[in-house]
Amino acid sequence: MKLGLEGRVAIISGGSRGIGRAIATALAAEGANVVLAARQQRPLEDAAAEIDAQYPGQVETASADMCDVDAVRNVVAVANKRFGPVGIAVSNVIGHVIDSSKEGEGPGAGTFTTIRPVDYRDEFTRLLVSAWALADAARTDMRQQRWGRILNIGSGVAREPTKDLPHVLPNVVRPAVAGLYRMLARSLAPDGITVNNLLTGAILTERNRSYWEWLAQERRQPVEEVRRSMTDGIPARRMGEPEEMAALATFLVSEQAGHITGQSIPVDGGINRHL
Amino acid sequence: MDLGLQDRVVVLAGPDAPDRTAGAEALSAEGCRVSTVADFGDAAAEVQRAVRDHGRVDAVVVYLPLRPDQPAVAATIEDLYATWSWVEQIAAAFRAAVPGMAERGWGRLVTVITGDVKALGEHADEVGALAGLGLLGMHKAAVADVARFGISANAVLRDAASAPAEVAATVAFLVSEPAGYLQGVTMSLDGARSPVMF
Numbered sequence: 001m002k003l004g005l006e007g008r009v010a011i012i013s014g015g016s017r018g019i020g021r022a023i024a025t026a027l028a029a030e031g032a033n034v035v036l037a038a039r040q041q042r043p044l045e046d047a048a049a050e051i052d053a054q055y056p057g058q059v060e061t062a063s064a065d066m067c068d069v070d071a072v073r074n075v076v077a078v079a080n081k082r083f084g085p086v087g088i089a090v091s092n093v094i095g096h097v098i099d100s101s102k103e104g105e106g107p108g109a110g111t112f113t114t115i116r117p118v119d120y121r122d123e124f125t126r127l128l129v130s131a132w133a134l135a136d137a138a139r140t141d142m143r144q145q146r147w148g149r150i151l152n153i154g155s156g157v158a159r160e161p162t163k164d165l166p167h168v169l170p171n172v173v174r175p176a177v178a179g180l181y182r183m184l185a186r187s188l189a190p191d192g193i194t195v196n197n198l199l200t201g202a203i204l205t206e207r208n209r210s211y212w213e214w215l216a217q218e219r220r221q222p223v224e225e226v227r228r229s230m231t232d233g234i235p236a237r238r239m240g241e242p243e244e245m246a247a248l249a250t251f252l253v254s255e256q257a258g259h260i261t262g263q264s265i266p267v268d269g270g271i272n273r274h275l
Numbered sequence: 276m277d278l279g280l281q282d283r284v285v286v287l288a289g290p291d292a293p294d295r296t297a298g299a300e301a302l303s304a305e306g307c308r309v310s311t312v313a314d315f316g317d318a319a320a321e322v323q324r325a326v327r328d329h330g331r332v333d334a335v336v337v338y339l340p341l342r343p344d345q346p347a348v349a350a351t352i353e354d355l356y357a358t359w360s361w362v363e364q365i366a367a368a369f370r371a372a373v374p375g376m377a378e379r380g381w382g383r384l385v386t387v388i389t390g391d392v393k394a395l396g397e398h399a400d401e402v403g404a405l406a407g408l409g410l411l412g413m414h415k416a417a418v419a420d421v422a423r424f425g426i427s428a429n430a431v432l433r434d435a436a437s438a439p440a441e442v443a444a445t446v447a448f449l450v451s452e453p454a455g456y457l458q459g460v461t462m463s464l465d466g467a468r469s470p471v472m473f
Contacts, residue, residue, distance in 0.1 A: 069352060111416065111419075111420045112370075112413065112416045112417040112419075112420040112421065113370070113373060113420050113421065117363045117364070117366040117367040117370060118363060120359075120362055120363045120366055120409070121356075121359065121360070121363050124355075124356075124359045124362075124409075128355070128359075128405070129352065129355065129356075132347075132350075132352075132355065133352075157412075158412075161412055161415035161416050161419065162419075163419040167416070168413070168416040168420075171412045171413070171415060171416040172362065172409045172410075172412040172413045172416065173409060173412070174412065175408040175409065175411060175412040176359075176405045176406070176408040176409045176412070178408070179392065179401075179404055179405055179408040180347055180405055182395065183346065183347040183348070183395065183399070183401045183404070184347060184348055186395060187346055187347070187348035188348065274473075275473060
């Protein structure tokens with residue numbers, strides 16, 4: 001299927017690893033020019049080199065803290081300078097810290113009765129402010145083109161908070177991000193801009209591997225047992241691949257998906273039970 | 276109906292006086308001992324004060340103010356943080372009350388928010404709905420954690436046409452003894468404005 005993405009300019013935050021990297025690669029494969037943004041320069045360059053080897057001249061990097069409004073505006077400026085006006089913005093910023101050696105300092109996992117109330121603010125900055133700032137910075141270009149695709153990589157806990165994981169921070173902030181995107185969808189639809197949200201399930205990413213290791217320690221179980229019990233809870237009886245997230249992301253930012261907006265769509269092998 | 280609220284100690288918090296007054300009247304009429312506070316930032320301290328005065332707090336009720344025509348697309352970062360600070364402050368107030376509730380095996384957390392969390396209205400309080408959605412998520416996380424101690428967390432969804440007295444009656448029901456098995460639910464008072472089924 002021709003998706004009409006040739007020459008479109010896309011920014012992908014969290015673009016150096018996991019789902020963000022898979023989306024960047026998939027968009028480049030469709031002929032889009034991609035700007036990878038993330039905090040750490042080195043993984044960014046590694047990811048860009050790999051994409052550039054397959055799709056030469058279609059990738060740029062911008063090292064930035066996507067929670068910082070000015071830094072996000074600078075990423076848009078980098079994209080404009082290298083490729084032109086931005087048409088696609090994918091927000092893919094992680095929340096609370098699982099492995100501080102890879103992800104830096106920040107609030108960790110916790111429950112309603114253990115987390116500090118101030119940690120809700122930090123999670124809000126990471127998940128909601130970053131999504132808002134990228135949409136806000138990119139929509140001027142999109143409005144001028146009367147075409148835009150804004151996408152957030154959210155989480156299934158936006159609709160169904162997990163009971164068995166210490167996930168209160170995303171449980172609180174993810175629904176607000178899903179709501180924000182629904183609101184932006186309504187406001188931006190007259191300009192030809194769609195705004196959608198993917199609800200990530202158990203996807204085989206580096207971050208989720210860290211999470212299973214952490215859970216294994218917490219529960220004093222082997223990692224394999226943690227993974228097996230999680231897989232047993234998935235109707236499809238397997239974890240998802242980042243490329244499966246990227247496939248839906250690519251379709252949602254395509255020409256054909258222009259009438260799909262304001263949606264939160266799970267990619268989770270059937271975990272989500274709500275109607 | 277006997278709501279079983281005689282001598283229950285309830286703290287009500289929220290910046291809009293009609294909300295607090297109507298809630299306090301409805302709960303007082305059922306025999307509750309109520310105290311009210313306008314600023315969410317003072318709510319945790321009010322819970323602690325009520326514990327000192329009455330020996331316990333049985334319910335915390337918070338009213339997010341209704342601010343129509345607040346589109347998220349026009350918000351500033353400062354607006355977003357100012358509204359989100361309510362979530363942080365309300366969490367602190369809930370947390371101040373929860374250990375005592377868990378010890379006694381009885382507690383009620385009730386949040387009154389905009390119906391825009393379920394379906395965006397024509398004059399939506401979008402920025403307020405972001406905080407409302409956060410609190411709905413917190414309710415779900417809270418009941419996973421503390422429902423086993425007889426504590427519930429539920430929400431009333433209202434819009435500009437909802438009468439404060441009717442909101443207060445629904446709040447009183449959610450605080451009541453017979454509402455103990457309602458956990459993490461939303462009750463909409465919208466005169467059928469919302470077109471969504473669930």
